[in-house]
Amino acid sequence: MQPQIPLTRDVVLIGGGHAHALVLRMWGMKPVPGVRLTLIDPRPVAPYTGMLPGHVAGHYSEDEIAIDLARLCRFAGARIVLEPAQGLDLRERTVRAGGRTIAYDVVSLDVGITGDLPDVEGFAAHGTPVKPFARFAAGWRRFLSTGAGQAVVIGNGLGGAEVAMAMAHRLGPGRVTVVGGGAVARAGAALNRRIGHEMDRLGVTLVPGRASAVTEGRVVLDSGRALASAFTVGAGGATPQRWLESTGLPLDKGFVEVGPTLQVRGHPEVFAAGDCAQLTHAPRPRAGVYAVRAARVLDRNLRAAVAGGGMGAFRPQRHFLRLVSLGERRAAAEKWPALPVAPAGAMVWRWKDRIDRRFMRKLTELPVMTTPVPRNAARGVGEMMTAAPLCAGCGAKVGAGMLGQVLEGLPQPDRADVLAGPGDDAGILRMGNARQVLTTDHLRAFCADPGLMSRIAAQHALGDVRAMGARAQSALAQIILPRASEALQARMMREIMEAAGEVFTQEGAVILGGHSTMGAELTIGFTVTGLCDGDPVRLDGARAGDALILTGRIGSGVLLAGEMRQEARGADVAALWSAMARGPGNLRALEGAHAMTDVTGFGLAGHLMAICRASGLGAEIDPAAVPLHEGALALAGRGVRSTLYEANRANAPVFGPEDARTALLHDPQTAGGFLAAVAPDAAGSILAGLAADGVPAVNIGHMAAGPVGISVLRG
Known part of the structure; x- marks a missing residue:
């Protein structure tokens, strides 16, 4: 029998950006033994930004542009913590996410940027940033369902232009206005002319100026002019995540400063990639192509940080291809820095579509990783190993028929204080004038997050007590941890008991203690007692x-x-x-x-x-x-x-x-x-x-x- 590999290091990825998505895929293909990999992101699914304008225009469904982070984490053997990151403690090496504290040995940031406009009064209450996508998508669906009103896009960058043209294609001429109209920021002259022509053709109105305030139904410009708006979209540039300001990391205008190895300056255990990172050795405009190209270097260097070996340097290319959606199934191409021509049309769209779909297939068509059947195995081993994987949670229970047959054969001494035994949801004991119910349950882990599993296991164990109409009284924990170093054992146990403590405390129950051991996989259970004022149900x-x-x-x-x-x-x-x-x-x-x-x-x-x-x-x-x-x-x-x-x-x-x-x-x-x-x-x-x-x-x-x-x- 092969010895179980103990867990000794925690690698935490904060944010499900494109670089981290690719790292998860590479980790699934070749994991690092002994590493517990964690992704922290409030979204189980992230959009591929290259296809977002096509979704707005109606060319792609939401599923077609979705990077399923939960699936990628399953493939990578990683846990996913569905909470927003809110802070880093660099001394303690912990991440604050939601109400949880997640420890790390090595951490990487790929949290992207937002479309928030903090300098525009009222935008937070009445506007919708393009990022995060879930909020934008929900607002876009609501606006489409009303079928009336004007849409205003604040921002004249390439992102704003693409979204405005996509919206105009979906809504028809005269329904979309871009504030900040004029030359498109960070686009060459040829591409600017092409975008201006396409906006005219789609009936997009360009309004020069700066938005100073957003109210319900209006966008107010710094000139005092007010524009009617039933749906106000923020696409006015790259706004860094505000919580990074409190981390103590070196920042350049809110972006994390990294060197060639993508390690944060002065903090070798911290990495950053994607739009949240500022490449101090090779400054470049923010573009998704750099996040994708950085992924392989980031993967190599994260492995080196926990397993040893040399690190590589990320050297971003000076020239890259831009393919810009033009609303309809047409696109324009530009080689940056700009060339004097910007070819456009349906053929360029098909080119862009092939590139985008190929990237998405890499993250969605994941290979099936199987364990070979040992040679000379006993009869039946092959059939069981090639069948569907053994379920976890309550799906791992022994069948009721088999359990009933075994319980029927057990001796049942006649005890006046035992009012119910096998066959009901819980045992019922007479305790003086009170009735106490007693039950136990445990779950084989179906996800790699000990805190989440503990919370679910506690709710699950309380079910029989609640079903009998009892008040939860006490609990004993039974914990099997996977083999790990003392540091990781302590981290897992702390997450488990903190989560369980919250659940039982809310029920008015006390955790009295319990038993723990190490084994092949994470298993969490609780024995629970409850009290009934009258007869249990x-x-x-x-x-x-x-x-x-x-x-x-x-x-x-x-x-x-x-x-x-x-x-x-x-x-x-x-x-x-x-x-x-x-x-x-x-x-x-x-x-x-x-x-x-x-x-x-x-x-x-x-x-x-x-x-x-x-x-x-x-x-x-x-x-x-x-x-x-x-x-x-x-x-x-x-x-x-x-x-x-x-x-x-x-x-x-x-x-x-x-x-x-x-x-x-x-x-x-x-x-x-x-x-x-x-x-x-x-x-x-x-x-x-x-x-x-x-x-x-x-x-x-x-x-x-x-x-x-x-x-x-x-x-």
Whole structure:
């Protein structure tokens, strides 16, 4: 058996710019043993800026220009922390991101620039910068949906010109104005003439001057002239990230000063690349081509910083090709520094389109990295190794049928203080006049972020206590860390316990301690106790006719399986992680439920079947009424299943037509919602109460007299 390689160094990438995206790909192709790689960026998906004008013009969908950072991190074996970076502590070597502190041995910055206009009064409240893209895209969609009004672009650089022409192509003539009109900044004479001609042809109005203020519905110029504007876009130049000012790093007008190795001047453990970096050895205008070309040098030097070896120098070329979108499927070309001609037309567009798509394929069509089957392996090893990867989260559980058979054979001494044992959501103990519930759960990590996994594992472990109507009392942690140096062990344990502490403290519970060890992979679990003032809510209390109320959504197992196979969309995975870490919300409206359970590993059908068996009833449900996590249905339709799916399906068959939606009824859930059987005349008020507390919930069917089993409601 090959010894497990311990983790000894933390490399943290701040920002998902083009250079870091390429580093992630290169790291996935050839990782550095012993390094824990982390990307910090609030976006699970970043746009490729070269195709952004084409998206605005309607030539590309949002997915076509998306660099899926979550997928790249999975490919690279890196964790992604979906928080905005807010500061660096150079002495302690930590990054402040959201409410978290992330330690590093080596850190790299590729945070780009913003389109904010801090010198324009009111822009922050009433304007929309081109960067960050998510905000711009949302504003552009809203503006398109209204179908009326003027758009004003502040800024006459190449970026502003491209966006203005793209908007004009989409909206029609007379709808777009550019403030700062005249010669396009950083463009040669030939390209300026071409852009001026194209703007005239598209009906873009050029207004000389400077914007001094933006109000709702107006842009005010320094001359006092006011322009009507229903959508004001900031494209007025490169504004550095403001938080860099407090880092103590050497800055040139807000940009981080780096030398030939892309190390920050005076701080050899800090690197920077892309638009946020100022190349002190070779100053150049800010252009995406330099970030792309710097990626290979950055990758080499990050490896050298943690593993030894010589570093390379980044020597940016003096001349580069500009391909500028012209609104329609036409583009212009310019060799910078400018040549006296700027050829343009559909052929140049096709040239640009091929280059852009080739770059995107490099970041989206990722090779499948497989582990070879050992020679002379036992029968069955090859089949298991080449099958779908073993799921994590609750999808890694043993099937309910096998577990039930084992539990049935255990001796059950008659104890007056044990009110419920195997078969219910949690054990119930009599403690004087009180009722204490006791449960345990743990999760095999499905992502490389210990803090996120801890938060989700804590929410997941609390599910059985909440389902029984108990108040969380205490918790014991069971932690398996991957083999690592003492420094990395301490960092991981601190992240785990801080996150868990926040969750249990919010529930009024105390972490009493626990047990930790090192093993093959990260696993986090908690044993939780809770107290009930009255009798706990059990599985056996459902009555015929009861309405079935479901909170939350299902489909987490399919999404996690898809993410492991690099088939799920990063935005969908990020939304799922956020929902699991957030918890179920206030469930007080479900007090008085006749029966209740949390929907976890055995799927919605499996947990409903547990209520049916305990109560001696059947159930009828409407699969179309069951809310799904975004992206789950598409993956299920492509045949993606969790490894626990077949066992769940055998344990709780659903009678009715089978399709992708009904397959999700057997999907194992992690930190899922709650299923409650409630009196039919109370269902409306319960749903209203949950909605008032911000808890999404729906009525998915009812309990029925008759044989135990689950049927699909007929329309």
